[in-house]
Amino acid sequence: MVQYPPLYMRGTLFVVATPIGNLEDITVRALRVLREVAVIAAEDTRRTAQLLARHGIATPTTSLHEHNEGAKSASLIARLERGDHVALVSDAGTPAVSDPGERLIRMAIDAGIRVEPIPGPSAVLAALTASGLPSESFTFLGFPPTKAKDRKLWFERLRAVGGTVVFFEAPHRIAETLRELQQIAGNCRLAVGRELTKAHEEFLRGSASDVARQLQDARGELTVVVEIGEMPETEPPQQTDLAREFGEMTVIPGITKRKAVALLARRHGLAANSVYEALEAAKKSSK
Numbered sequence: 145m146v147q148y149p150p151l152y153m154r155g156t157l158f159v160v161a162t163p164i165g166n167l168e169d170i171t172v173r174a175l176r177v178l179r180e181v182a183v184i185a186a187e188d189t190r191r192t193a194q195l196l197a198r199h200g201i202a203t204p205t206t207s208l209h210e211h212n213e214g215a216k217s218a219s220l221i222a223r224l225e226r227g228d229h230v231a232l233v234s235d236a237g238t239p240a241v242s243d244p245g246e247r248l249i250r251m252a253i254d255a256g257i258r259v260e261p262i263p264g265p266s267a268v269l270a271a272l273t274a275s276g277l278p279s280e281s282f283t284f285l286g287f288p289p290t291k292a293k294d295r296k297l298w299f300e301r302l303r304a305v306g307g308t309v310v311f312f313e314a315p316h317r318i319a320e321t322l323r324e325l326q327q328i329a330g331n332c333r334l335a336v337g338r339e340l341t342k343a344h345e346e347f348l349r350g351s352a353s354d355v356a357r358q359l360q361d362a363r364g365e366l367t368v369v370v371e372i373g374e375m376p377e378t379e380p381p382q383q384t385d386l387a388r389e390f391g392e393m394t395v396i397p398g399i400t401k402r403k404a405v406a407l408l409a410r411r412h413g414l415a416a417n418s419v420y421e422a423l424e425a426a427k428k429s430s431k
Contacts, residue, residue: 161264
């Protein structure tokens with residue numbers, strides 16, 4: 145068994161949420177932590193310097209971004225083990241949520257180091273709460289991939305999970321993404337938040353086609369909230385179609401065979417037992 149130094153001798157890794165646009169959104173607790181730690185690991189030290197200068201904080205910073213996280217994390221873990229407290233921040237929002245930091249956090253946990261979240265601004269929750277769409281439960285899917293094969297799987301997962309889904313998108317890809325969204329989920333309801341909390345904040349709400357027309361010249365960071373409803377069936381699905389959809393679902397990370405059957409049943413308005421029977425029949429007929 146690995147023997148760790150006593151907890152009181154080691155530092156704490158603070159995962160600090162920072163403003164997503166408006167610098168006034170920083171919390172009092174976050175400011176205190178940023179003042180008191182030994183070093184701030186920042187995605188972009190120049191961006192973080194603006195926030196620190198605004199609040200008169202002189203704590204030294206070091207870069208931790210997607211290209212150096214593997215190498216830099218080891219040295220930060222060493223400092224934490226020596227007793228230094230470290231704050232992890234990204235350019236905006238919460239580290240490790242579509243931003244660097246996940247690897248450092250995992251290494252700290254594996255080393256027995258305390259990881260303490262300092263919650264704050266979130267583009268996901270800001271867009272969700274102002275979208276007007278159901279918010280009792282939702283799924284966050286980050287950024288759609290850029291490679292064709294990965295995008296296909298991503299959209300299949302979006303369609304499979306259903307309900308309210310939140311994701312990020314870049315302005316130069318939003319038109320293509322909304323087109324693909326309509327192909328797989330129909331002309332669904334959605335809201336797009338642009339430049340959230342900033343001076344030119346804007347919300348566009350309506351059907352996918354209506355919002356797409358309004359985003360012809362999109363600029364700034366975009367957060368999309370979409371309600372994925374049930375797709376109407378014109379006729380009962382064939383056994384071979386169910387088998388094909390089942391195969392596509394089960395290669396998606398996080399979707400088990402049992403989950404896939406439940407999703408297929410909900411998608412096609414069938415009982416789960418009927419889906420099982422159709423899949424078994426399709427399996428036998430293919431032999």
